[in-house]
Amino acid sequence: xxxxxxxxxxxTNCSGCPETVAIRNILEVAGKETVxxxxxxxxxxxxxxxxxxxxxxxxxxxxxxxxxxxxxxVSLALEKxxxxxxxxxxxxDGGTLDIGLQSLSGSLERGDRICFICLxxxxxxxxxxxxxxxxxxxxxxxxxxxxxxxxxxxxxxxPIMEIVASHRTPYAATASVGFIPDLKxxxxxxxxxxxxxxxxxxxxxxxxxxKFDPSKTIEIARLAVETGMWMLxxxxxxxxxxxxxxxxxxxxxxxxxxxxxxxxxxxxxxERVIKRIQEQVDIEWGKLLKLSGQK
Amino acid sequence: MTKKVxxxxxxxxxxxxxxGPEVVAAYPITPQTHIIERISEMVADGEFRTKFSxxxxxxxxxxxxxxxxxxxxxxxxxxxxxxxxxxxxVLYNVSGMRLPIVMAVANRSLASPLNIWCDWSDTFAERxxxxxxxxxxxxQEAFDTVIQAYKIAENPNVSLPAMVCxxxxxxxxxxxxxxxxxxxxxxxxLPAYSGRKIDFGKxxxxxxxxxxxxxxxxxxxQHEAMRKAKDVIRRANSEFRRVFGRGYxxxxxxxxxxxxxxxxxxxxxxxxxxxxxxxxxNKIRDMGLVKIKSFRPFPIxxxxxxxxxxxxxGVLEKNISPGLGGALCHEIRGLTRKCSVSTFIGGLGxxxxxxxxxxxxxxDIREEKRGLIWV
Amino acid sequence: MTGRxxxxxxVTSKPTTGLKKxxxxxxxPVITEECRGCGICVMHCPEGxxxxxxxxxxxxxxxxxxxxxxxxxxxxxxxxxxMEK
Numbered sequence: 180x181x182x183x184x185x186x187x188x189x190x191t192n193c194s195g196c197p198e199t200v201a202i203r204n205i206l207e208v209a210g211k212e213t214v215x216x217x218x219x220x221x222x223x224x225x226x227x228x229x230x231x232x233x234x235x236x237x238x239x240x241x242x243x244x245x246x247x248x249x250x251x252x253v254s255l256a257l258e259k260x261x262x263x264x265x266x267x268x269x270x271x272d273g274g275t276l277d278i279g280l281q282s283l284s285g286s287l288e289r290g291d292r293i294c295f296i297c298l299x300x301x302x303x304x305x306x307x308x309x310x311x312x313x314x315x316x317x318x319x320x321x322x323x324x325x326x327x328x329x330x331x332x333x334x335x336x337x338p339i340m341e342i343v344a345s346h347r348t349p350y351a352a353t354a355s356v357g358f359i360p361d362l363k364x365x366x367x368x369x370x371x372x373x374x375x376x377x378x379x380x381x382x383x384x385x386x387x388x389x390k391f392d393p394s395k396t397i398e399i400a401r402l403a404v405e406t407g408m409w410m411l412x413x414x415x416x417x418x419x420x421x422x423x424x425x426x427x428x429x430x431x432x433x434x435x436x437x438x439x440x441x442x443x444x445x446x447x448x449x450e451r452v453i454k455r456i457q458e459q460v461d462i463e464w465g466k467l468l469k470l471s472g473q474k
Numbered sequence: 475m476t477k478k479v480x481x482x483x484x485x486x487x488x489x490x491x492x493x494g495p496e497v498v499a500a501y502p503i504t505p506q507t508h509i510i511e512r513i514s515e516m517v518a519d520g521e522f523r524t525k526f527s528x529x530x531x532x533x534x535x536x537x538x539x540x541x542x543x544x545x546x547x548x549x550x551x552x553x554x555x556x557x558x559x560x561x562x563x564v565l566y567n568v569s570g571m572r573l574p575i576v577m578a579v580a581n582r583s584l585a586s587p588l589n590i591w592c593d594w595s596d597t598f599a600e601r602x603x604x605x606x607x608x609x610x611x612x613x614q615e616a617f618d619t620v621i622q623a624y625k626i627a628e629n630p631n632v633s634l635p636a637m638v639c640x641x642x643x644x645x646x647x648x649x650x651x652x653x654x655x656x657x658x659x660x661x662x663x664l665p666a667y668s669g670r671k672i673d674f675g676k677x678x679x680x681x682x683x684x685x686x687x688x689x690x691x692x693x694x695x696q697h698e699a700m701r702k703a704k705d706v707i708r709r710a711n712s713e714f715r716r717v718f719g720r721g722y723x724x725x726x727x728x729x730x731x732x733x734x735x736x737x738x739x740x741x742x743x744x745x746x747x748x749x750x751x752x753x754x755x756n757k758i759r760d761m762g763l764v765k766i767k768s769f770r771p772f773p774i775x776x777x778x779x780x781x782x783x784x785x786x787x788g789v790l791e792k793n794i795s796p797g798l799g800g801a802l803c804h805e806i807r808g809l810t811r812k813c814s815v816s817t818f819i820g821g822l823g824x825x826x827x828x829x830x831x832x833x834x835x836x837x838d839i840r841e842e843k844r845g846l847i848w849v
Numbered sequence: 850m851t852g853r854x855x856x857x858x859x860v861t862s863k864p865t866t867g868l869k870k871x872x873x874x875x876x877x878p879v880i881t882e883e884c885r886g887c888g889i890c891v892m893h894c895p896e897g898x899x900x901x902x903x904x905x906x907x908x909x910x911x912x913x914x915x916x917x918x919x920x921x922x923x924x925x926x927x928x929x930x931x932m933e934k
Contacts, residue, residue: 189864195918200893395921396921397921
């Protein structure tokens with residue numbers, strides 16, 4: 180099935196949207212025998228306005244926080260019907276880390292046969308760029324704006340991969356639209372029955388919410404990995420493996436500089452914020468290297 | 475046909491087993507828990523081959539049923555009180571997506587204050603959700619209504635979910651004799667699920683969003699389907715009577731002692747049993763009972779017909795709509811201009827509605843007492 | 850307006866390909882002679898409106914929104930930007 184068939188052209192996503200880049204490549208791997216369960220999110224809104232749909236595979240939209248639970252139901256029904264197919268739950272960072280966390284935890288704990296994919300654009304973009312627990316430290320959003328008494332989001336990103344891994348999830352991985360072949364390989368692995376329930380956390384730089392030119396979506400996704408702001412790794416049965424090693428990480432400043440949501444960090448007096456971000460990235464990398472048995 | 479002495483909740487579990495939903499997803503909550511505990515035992519012993527999912531909340535339980543039903547299998551869940559309130563948004567999803575899920579509800583009050591005993595506030599809060607609501611008077615009726623509910627819900631002209639409501643503790647935990655129907659007869663009355671199924675060769679989108687140009691038309695379709703359901707309910711009830719020898723009035727309402735009555739009491743659920751007993755024991759001739767079995771769809775025509783010629787009526791309701799009074803009372807009040815309607819609110823939080831209370835209610839109805847009367 | 854006929858339960862399969870997006874553009878991508886037909890732009894296009902034909906990339910301008918992500922990812926700088934007329 181070609182790129183266009185799983186997801187039709189004509190969806191109303193913003194120009195330069197990373198989610199539609201991701202979904203086309205995901206569906207190319209998943210194929211026709213797939214049921215997508217989508218939470219209320221950017222992807223859902225741009226693709227399913229009655230009477231049209233961009234979905235060339237079976238698609239169910241329920242509510243915001245229950246894509247995981249609905250997917251669990253789909254998976255049980257398919258088993259009962261004797262049908263073999265992929266069940267993929269797709270939600271944004273809100274529908275995964277915040278309001279969706281409970282139902283995700285339930286599905287993982289029960290070992291339901293689903294693949295959960297989080298398309299992380301770092302905020303509630305669908306409703307106009309509000310802060311989520313996935314918004315990075317220091318980033319501007321409409322509900323965590325910088326001001327006299329604020330530098331933007333004041334909390335660190337919720338470590339969802341650690342939460343998922345601690346559920347003894349058979350397969351979980353981070354991915355990025357900047358590294359499509361790596362993403363596709365991880366989708367392939369995640370869809371293998373023996374690896375389910377599986378979880379993919381996909382970095383999706385959003386031109387509108389992060390404030391950069393739409394042509395730079397892929398460039399910024401790659402820069403995130405090169406600076407260590409996003410790490411590409413997978414975990415199988417408790418073993419961690421870095422899938423894209425970065426020999427010498429570029430300073431986080433180079434990443435922060437490219438996006439309007441961090442512009443205020445370059446004003447005099449905010450140097451310490453950038454320093455803190457760099458320190459945290461160093462710590463996270465150190466942790467990952469240790470977990471994957473490297474120095 | 476076997477006759478067993480069963481708890482209301484176990485009667486429901488037996489009926490569910492006979493209807494054979496392929497997926498059951500539930501979360502425990504007093505006083506429905508016995509339903510799913512009995513189902514769990516049946517599953518563990520291989521008596522009931524269903525996929526039983528132990529959801530981590532009622533919101534997820536209903537979501538799992540939504541996913542399974544949308545894929546193409548029959549489903550079941552049970553809940554009460556806080557659980558119904560928690561799954562509120564998913565109830566609207568399910569009815570909007572026209573999925574014929576059947577849910578048993580052991581009616582229980584809503585906190586605060588926290589209370590585990592019977593009243594109708596949980597299901598009354600969902601009266602606009604697009605779910606059909608059937609209220610049962612006995613364990614036998616609960617058993618029969620589960621089977622009928624699937625048939626009604628799955629009718630292609632209806633395709634709406636249904637709640638089978640039993641008074642918490644009063645029916646769920648009390649033992650009564652129940653005729654367990656023959657499996658082959660149930661299969662004949664209720665064949666395997668033949669609704670919408672997922673086809674990989676013909677992919678469809680379910681749950682699309684609709685703008686102002688379309689949304690209202692979907693709601694109109696739901697309302698029309700609910701109205702058509704009245705006829706489907708009547709036919710299901712007559713067919714059930716033919717096959718199993720048991721029926722419940724027209725299927726929408728039941729009347730008792732109305733032939734000689736000048737006054738009537740209207741109510742739902744287990745209180746009907748108490749009222750029949752009071753009328754029989756005291757040989758009361760001027761008072762009759764109109765039992766509403768189907769609260770949604772609301773049987774306007776049949777209730778109007780039953781109340782024809784009444785001098786005064788009273789409505790007994792186990793729910794309070796603060797600032798209005800009785801929601802059911804007002805729905806009835808709107809149907810009759812010719813006679814006085816007395817409003818009785820009682821039984822909230824499981825407070826007993828005793829035979830003495832019923833006799834007092836009868837007197838108040840005869841006296842055409844006004845204002846909201848707390849039982 | 851009142852009384853539109855809608856599909857039962859809103860179940861639909863009518864593709865969005867019926868809705869053209871060409872009006873969204875300010876700039877349009879133009880494939881130059883440098884193109885090797887490697888398909889990297891095809892893999893990354895958010896609209897799925899690129900394909901390779903005769904070893905060259907081709908843009909379906911009915912759906913192109915002019916983000917120029919393709920020009921950015923092209924390893925050979927074979928896509929240039931032109932103002933929409």
